[in-house]
Amino acid sequence: MTEGSPAPVLRAFRRRDLRAMPGFKAMAWLCIIALYMPLAVLIIFSFNDNRSVVRWTEFSLDWYAKALANDGIRNAALVSVKIALFATVISTVVATMAALATTRTRGFRGQGLVYGIINQPLMIPEIVTAIATLSLFALIKRLTGVTGVGYLMMAHAAFCIPFAYMPIRARLETMTLTMEQAAADLYATPLKAFALITLPLLGPGIVSGAMLAFVVSLDDVIITLLVAGPGETTLPIYILGAIRRGITPEINAVSTILVAVSVLLVVLLFFVQRRMQR
Amino acid sequence: MTNTHTGTVLADQGSADAHRPAAVSVQKLSKRFGAGPFAITALDAVEIDIDQNEFFTLLGPSGCGKTTLLRLIAGFELPSSGTIALQGEDITALPPHRRPVNTVFQSYALFPHMTVAENIGFGLRMLGKSKAEIGTVTERMLALVQLEALAGRRTDQLSGGQQQRVALARALAPAPRVLLLDEPLAALDLKLRKSMQLELKSLQAETGITFIFVTHDQEEALTMSDRIAVMKAGRILQVGNPRQIYDRPEHRFVADFIGDINILEATVLEARDGVATVRLKDGTKVSAGTAAGAAPTGEVAIAIRPENLRLAGEGESATITGTLENLVYFGAASNLHLRLPTGEDLVVRVPGTFAEGRYTPGASLGVSFQPELTRVLA
Known part of the structure; x- marks a missing residue:
C-alpha cells in the first residue's frame, strides 16, 4: 500500500480489461456515431412535416403515406423482391452444393484455388463484373434475340453465390464427418444420412447464407444499373433516379422501410440460428 | 437319467462351436494412406480371428493402427488389400450402412438435433422397424444404461458419462453382431472410467454381443478383455488373454508397453x-x-x-x-x-x-x- 496504487492504465492492462482503459468509452461512442448517425438523420427526417431534409418542423407520417401510394415505388419494390427471391433460391442451392463439394470430400489439390474462384465477385471490382456481365448479355441477346427480366435475375443469382457460400461453408467446417459416419454405421443410406443428419445440422448455415444473399441482391446498384432493361427498375435504382430529381423526405421514408426490413431479417436470422444451434 | 437330454444339447452345441465361423475374421489386411514416397502403411498384413461373444481388445500406442483396423471393420475405410469376414461372410466391399456392426465413437457423435430416445431409435428406424418395435427396444435400451428419466432430453444437456451411455445404447439398439468401441472411455474422468469399465464388461456378458474395443490404456485392456491384441506400427505383435499378455510377453515391446x-x-x-x-x-x-x-x-x-x-x-x-x-x-x-x-x-x-x-x-x-x-x- 505504501508504494501507492499503480496508474489506472497499468491496472487495466494487468487485468487485461480493455473496458477500463482510458478513452475506451470515447472511442466506442465515436464508432457508434460514425455508424449510426447518418441512419439516425435519415430516419428522423422521414418523419418531418416539411419538404426539407435538413430543417425540422413537426412530426408527421405524410411521407410514408405518399411513398406507399406511389406506384413507381411499389412497382420497384415488387421487382426488387421478385429478383431477390429468385437470386436467393438459385444462389443458395448452388452455394450449398459448392460448400458440400469443397468440405465433404477428401482434401484435393487446388482446393484453395477453388475457394478463390467461387469468391470471385468479392475480389473483382463490381463495376468490372457489371460491364463484363453487360457485354456477355448483349452478345447473347444479339445471337438469340431473347430479352426479359431473366438476365437481371441470372446476374443477381451469380453475384449472390459467394455471399451464400461463406456462412454455409463456415458451418460445414465446424461439422465433423463423424456425424455422417455415425448415421451410416446405423444403417442410413447416403441419401438418408444427408437428409436426416447433414441437412438439419447445416440448416442454420443455409438460412444465414440465404438471408445474406437476399439482402445483397436487394441492395445491389451497379450491376442492376447496367444490366436492367426497361421496366426492370429495382428499389435502389428507383431511389437513385428520384434523388436526381431532388431529394425529398419520401426517399427518407422508403429508405427507412428498407432499413426496417433489413433489421427485421437480421433479428429473425439471429433467432433462427439460436433455435437451431441449441 | 434326466440329465441325458441336457447333455446331448450341450454336446451338440460343442460340436457346433467347432464349426461356427469366427465373429470377425481378418485376413492379410493392409491399409496404406497416400501414394508414392509419401505413402503411410497404417496396417501391414494383419490377421486375426475374433470369436463369438468375445470381449476383444486392440491395444497399442497412438498411431499403431488399432483405430484404422476398427474403421476398416466398420467400413469407413476400404482396405488396400486383404479381406474382412463377418461370421464367414465376406464384407470387405460392403458400405458401412450394410454391415451388421455398430460403433461407439470416441467423440460419441450423438445427433445434436435429436432427443436421447430419437438417437437410440435411429438405427432401428433406418432398418425400417415399426414404431411399436422402436419404442419397445428404446425403452429396454434406456433401462439397460439407466437413462429412463432422460429419454426426452437433448443430448447436449447431458454430462459426459450420460452421453457415453447414450452412444452405447444407440449402438446396441439394433442388436449388431459385433460392437466396435473406439476408446469410448477416454474422455471420462478416472473414477467414472473405472465404473464404466466394469459396466461395459457386464453389459457384454449380458447381451452376448462380440465387442471389439480399442484402447491405448493397458490397465483398461487387462481389466476388461477376454483377449488382447497388442499392436505396434501396423502389426499385431501378440494375441492372448490378459494373463498371457502380462505374464508371458513374447516381445520386448509388449513387455515394455504393459505394466x-x-x-x-x-x-x-x-x-x-x-x-x-x-x-x-x-x-x-x-x-x-x-x-x-x-x-x-x-x-x-x-x-x-x-x-x-x-x-x-x-x-x-x-x-x-x-x-x-x-x-x-x-x-x-x-x-x-x-x-x-x-x-x-x-x-x-x-x-x-x-x-x-x-x-x-x-x-x-x-x-x-x-x-x-x-x-x-x-
Whole structure:
C-alpha cells in the first residue's frame, strides 16, 4: 500500500480489461456515431412535416403515406423482391452444393484455388463484373434475340453465390464427418444420412447464407444499373433516379422501410440460428 | 437319467462351436494412406480371428493402427488389400450402412438435433422397424444404461458419462453382431472410467454381443478383455488373454508397453522344452521361459516384473546381488532401484510398509529370480 496504487492504465492492462482503459468509452461512442448517425438523420427526417431534409418542423407520417401510394415505388419494390427471391433460391442451392463439394470430400489439390474462384465477385471490382456481365448479355441477346427480366435475375443469382457460400461453408467446417459416419454405421443410406443428419445440422448455415444473399441482391446498384432493361427498375435504382430529381423526405421514408426490413431479417436470422444451434 | 437330454444339447452345441465361423475374421489386411514416397502403411498384413461373444481388445500406442483396423471393420475405410469376414461372410466391399456392426465413437457423435430416445431409435428406424418395435427396444435400451428419466432430453444437456451411455445404447439398439468401441472411455474422468469399465464388461456378458474395443490404456485392456491384441506400427505383435499378455510377453515391446518390467540383455546358452538358460552380461546364469515353440539363440533380452522379484533373506542364495541406489515409496508398495554388476538397473517391488527404514542407499541386496516368471523376449 505504501508504494501507492499503480496508474489506472497499468491496472487495466494487468487485468487485461480493455473496458477500463482510458478513452475506451470515447472511442466506442465515436464508432457508434460514425455508424449510426447518418441512419439516425435519415430516419428522423422521414418523419418531418416539411419538404426539407435538413430543417425540422413537426412530426408527421405524410411521407410514408405518399411513398406507399406511389406506384413507381411499389412497382420497384415488387421487382426488387421478385429478383431477390429468385437470386436467393438459385444462389443458395448452388452455394450449398459448392460448400458440400469443397468440405465433404477428401482434401484435393487446388482446393484453395477453388475457394478463390467461387469468391470471385468479392475480389473483382463490381463495376468490372457489371460491364463484363453487360457485354456477355448483349452478345447473347444479339445471337438469340431473347430479352426479359431473366438476365437481371441470372446476374443477381451469380453475384449472390459467394455471399451464400461463406456462412454455409463456415458451418460445414465446424461439422465433423463423424456425424455422417455415425448415421451410416446405423444403417442410413447416403441419401438418408444427408437428409436426416447433414441437412438439419447445416440448416442454420443455409438460412444465414440465404438471408445474406437476399439482402445483397436487394441492395445491389451497379450491376442492376447496367444490366436492367426497361421496366426492370429495382428499389435502389428507383431511389437513385428520384434523388436526381431532388431529394425529398419520401426517399427518407422508403429508405427507412428498407432499413426496417433489413433489421427485421437480421433479428429473425439471429433467432433462427439460436433455435437451431441449441 | 434326466440329465441325458441336457447333455446331448450341450454336446451338440460343442460340436457346433467347432464349426461356427469366427465373429470377425481378418485376413492379410493392409491399409496404406497416400501414394508414392509419401505413402503411410497404417496396417501391414494383419490377421486375426475374433470369436463369438468375445470381449476383444486392440491395444497399442497412438498411431499403431488399432483405430484404422476398427474403421476398416466398420467400413469407413476400404482396405488396400486383404479381406474382412463377418461370421464367414465376406464384407470387405460392403458400405458401412450394410454391415451388421455398430460403433461407439470416441467423440460419441450423438445427433445434436435429436432427443436421447430419437438417437437410440435411429438405427432401428433406418432398418425400417415399426414404431411399436422402436419404442419397445428404446425403452429396454434406456433401462439397460439407466437413462429412463432422460429419454426426452437433448443430448447436449447431458454430462459426459450420460452421453457415453447414450452412444452405447444407440449402438446396441439394433442388436449388431459385433460392437466396435473406439476408446469410448477416454474422455471420462478416472473414477467414472473405472465404473464404466466394469459396466461395459457386464453389459457384454449380458447381451452376448462380440465387442471389439480399442484402447491405448493397458490397465483398461487387462481389466476388461477376454483377449488382447497388442499392436505396434501396423502389426499385431501378440494375441492372448490378459494373463498371457502380462505374464508371458513374447516381445520386448509388449513387455515394455504393459505394466512395469525389468529388461536385461542376455545370451542364450541352451533352450529346450520352453525353458532357456541364459547368461547375463556379468556372467550370471539365469533360467527363463520361452514362447511356445520358440527356440531362441544368441543375443536376447529377458524380462521380469518388479513384483515377481524377491529379495533374498539372510543365508538364502540369491540369483544376483545389486547395490541399492534409490527407494521410491508410493503407498501400497515401494520400488527399490538396484544397480547390478552388469551395469544395468533392476527395480524390485516390495509391499509399502515392508521397506520402511529397512534399507539405506548403498546397501548390497540379493535378489532371486523365479524361472517360471522370467521370460525370454523375441
